[in-house]
Amino acid sequence: MKKLLFLSMVLLLGVSTLFAGCGSQKATQQEKVLKVATCADFAPFEFQGKDGKFEGFDMDIIRAIGEKMGDEVKISNVGFDGLIPALQAGNVDAVISGLSINEEREKKVAFTNPYYQSGLTIVVKKDNDSIKSFSNLAGKSIAVQIGTTGATEAKKIPGAKVKELNSSADTFIELNAGNVEAVINDKPVNAYYLVKSGDKNVKIVGKPLTSEEYAIAVKKGNKKLLEELNKGLAEIKADGTYAKIYEKWFGTKPSVED
Numbered sequence: 001m002k003k004l005l006f007l008s009m010v011l012l013l014g015v016s017t018l019f020a021g022c023g024s025q026k027a028t029q030q031e032k033v034l035k036v037a038t039c040a041d042f043a044p045f046e047f048q049g050k051d052g053k054f055e056g057f058d059m060d061i062i063r064a065i066g067e068k069m070g071d072e073v074k075i076s077n078v079g080f081d082g083l084i085p086a087l088q089a090g091n092v093d094a095v096i097s098g099l100s101i102n103e104e105r106e107k108k109v110a111f112t113n114p115y116y117q118s119g120l121t122i123v124v125k126k127d128n129d130s131i132k133s134f135s136n137l138a139g140k141s142i143a144v145q146i147g148t149t150g151a152t153e154a155k156k157i158p159g160a161k162v163k164e165l166n167s168s169a170d171t172f173i174e175l176n177a178g179n180v181e182a183v184i185n186d187k188p189v190n191a192y193y194l195v196k197s198g199d200k201n202v203k204i205v206g207k208p209l210t211s212e213e214y215a216i217a218v219k220k221g222n223k224k225l226l227e228e229l230n231k232g233l234a235e236i237k238a239d240g241t242y243a244k245i246y247e248k249w250f251g252t253k254p255s256v257e258d
């Protein structure tokens with residue numbers, strides 16, 4: 001009998017401390033969670049480091065903005081063509097993924113102010129003399145990442161055979177394997193690939209085809225979050241955090257347009 005009493009007392013104590021634990025946790029838990037989706041295959045903007053940690057320019061930017069907002073930033077990895085649907089379905093609050101602002105996307109989501117100036121370039125094998133610019137791409141086989149602005153532009157090229165792949169890394173694999181003659185990707189991603197991979201067999205050719213701006217996307221109508229993100233972005237630009245992050249990933253100071 002005594003044993004039973006003792007046991008139930010222990011149980012009761014346990015349960016009450018459990019509740020107390022919950023209560024006190026709630027009281028100190030002022031941080032909101034900002035659920036962010038990215039497609040982490042796009043170095044130096046988003047990729048997973050050795051330990052699976054999300055790294056890159058975009059990742060640092062969103063964490064810095066989250067800090068200004070007093071939010072805990074939770075990042076999840078989503079296929080590039082699934083990012084906007086994830087936002088529309090309300091599975092995430094925001095998308096940061098080297099996502100270029102364009103008319104088609106503006107119909108589906110709302111964009112913050114831009115945070116990076118980009119454009120598209122071509123990568124070919126070093127020994128390729130026939131492709132020197134976008135005008136030489138007619139009738140050629142080209143690898144692109146599915147759902148990207150690069151894919152849209154490639155499909156406009158007369159007679160081009162466009163191979164849409166899941167990641168930008170796959171586009172380089174296809175080029176190296178000789179399955180395509182060219183790759184169209186964002187300029188900074190192509191440049192980073194050339195330097196970081198040490199791939200001596202490929203080169204970048206031509207001038208950037210487009211001028212694109214990256215921005216963070218939120219669900220249409222989510223004005224409150226859009227304003228908070230814009231405010232956070234302005235703050236990290238004003239206090240030098242943005243410039244520090246920019247230098248960390250690009251090795252130069254940001255220009256006025258960035």
Ligand code: ARG
Nearest residue numbers: 039042097098099100148149
């Ligand atoms: N800027 C291009 C676009 O918006 C490519 C972005 C690809 N981003 C990525 N994380 N894979 O379509």
